[in-house]
Amino acid sequence: EAAKEQGLDQRQSYLTDFAKYQEQLSRNYVYEDNVTAQMVExxxxxxxxxxKTSHILILCNWDATPQDTLVAYNKAKELRQMVLNTPDNFNDIAAKYLEEPKADESRGSLDHFTVFEMVYPYESVAYNLKVGEISDLVRTQFGYHIVKLEDRRPVLPKRTVSHIMIGTRFDSLDTAKDRIMEISGLLEKGVAFEDLAKQYSDDKNTGINGGLMRPFTKGDLKAPPFEDAAFALTQKGQISAPVQTRFGWHIIRLEDMGKSPTFEDEEERLTKMVKLGDRAKIVTTAVSQKIxxxxxxxxxxxxxxxxxxxxDSVFNRKWRFVPFENKENRLLFTIGTKTYFYNDFGAYLE
Known part of the structure; x- marks a missing residue:
């Protein structure tokens, strides 16, 4: 207020500097928007x-000491050379050396995934591989990965189906099969699908709605026999034969085949995910580098x-800086023609 009363805010030097600041700030925002838009696309x-990928992980978090990080890196590097020499043995090597639970069972094999379902560095490397190709070392917050791309397939439009499920949690497999076959017979006689789902389905969450499920695509349910049967249906209202999964027996009816979303449909959702996820760090780094x-x-x-x-006292403004002597006062960084030494930056922080 005092500065305004003296008219300092109207001085040409102030107005010129402020205009430059506004221009610089606006350019940075525009650049940030451009980077975000590229990542959304x-x-x-x-x-x-x-x-679908397989991987070998050598654990090493960001807090590891330089010595431990080097050990992990060298171990991962040796393993990568091993799999390059014998690529057909990738999963055998993973079963032996992969540092995650149940490695001997998974053998490094991971489920299908799509965008945002893996940490960004892993995702990016995987999407840039050809089927059968083995990556260089990939650093994430978990450690060092060696990635092999096993398969890539198009993501199909999400389908909506209803189902009737007879579970095997309380019934034997044979009993569950007998019950689902009885329900199949009732459907053939014209009994309404919705009524049978409400009365008999062991999936109570969908049963109360006549068996109606949320839209899904292949890979979402982690139940390949169910997904394959659902995507084999070609007409609305078509009903499948009984299908067995690890959950029990199902009868599936197609409600809607769905459509692939356009970029305009997805742009708002994807933009939010880019800004909230680990991609936000990429945007921030790019803007900082540009500045x-x-x-x-x-x-x-x-x-x-x-x-x-x-x-740590620097964070609560209790840190006290002791200037460096002569030769110890080294150059820290330059901005344009201005130079900043230890003592300059130390005084600024204090």
Whole structure:
């Protein structure tokens, strides 16, 4: 307020600097929007395909010491060379060396996945592989991965079906089969599907709605026999023969074949996911790098000595800086023609 009363906000020098600041800020926002838009478009394209991969993981989180990180890296590097020499033995090697629970059972094989269902570095590498190709080492928050692309297939439009399920949790497999066959016979006699679902289905969540399920595509339910039977139906109202899954026996009716969403349909949802997920870090890094380039930022390799004098008190503004002496006061970074030494930055932080 005092500055305004003195008219400082009307000075030409202030107005010029403020205009430059506004222009710089607007350019950064535009650039951020452009990067976000590119990642949304990438996500949409990837959503059209589902991938199946195998991997070998050597655990090493971000907090690991440099020594432990190097050990993990070298181990992963050796394993990658091993699988490159004998690519047909990838899953045998994974079963022996993969560092995750039940590795001997999974043998490194993962379920099909699509966009946003894996951490971004893993997803990006997988989508850029050809079927049968083995990746270089992939670093994530879990450690070092070696990825092999096993299969890629188009993501089919989500279908809506209703089903009647007779589970095997309480009945034997034979009893459940007898019951589903009885229900199949009632359907052939003209009894309404909805009525039978409400009365007999062991899936109570859908039974109360006449067996109606949420839309899904292949891979969503993790029940291949059910999904295959549902996607084999070709006409609305068509009813399948009884189908056995690990949950029990099912009869499926097709309600809607669905349509593939357009980019416009998905743009808002994908934009939110890009901004909330680990892709947001990619956007922030790209914008930061752009700003550094425009300002002529250059860092020097002496940061470690300065970081050694910092502690947690800097976060609550209780840290006190002791200036470096002469030769110890090294150059930390430059911005354009301006240079900043340890003592400059230390005084700023304090």
């Amino acid at each position: 990438q996500a949409y394209k990837r959503s059209k395909e589902s991938l 550094k380039e425009e300002l002529g930022f250059q860092a020097y390799p002496y940061k470690s000595s300065f970081m050694a004098v910092l502690n």
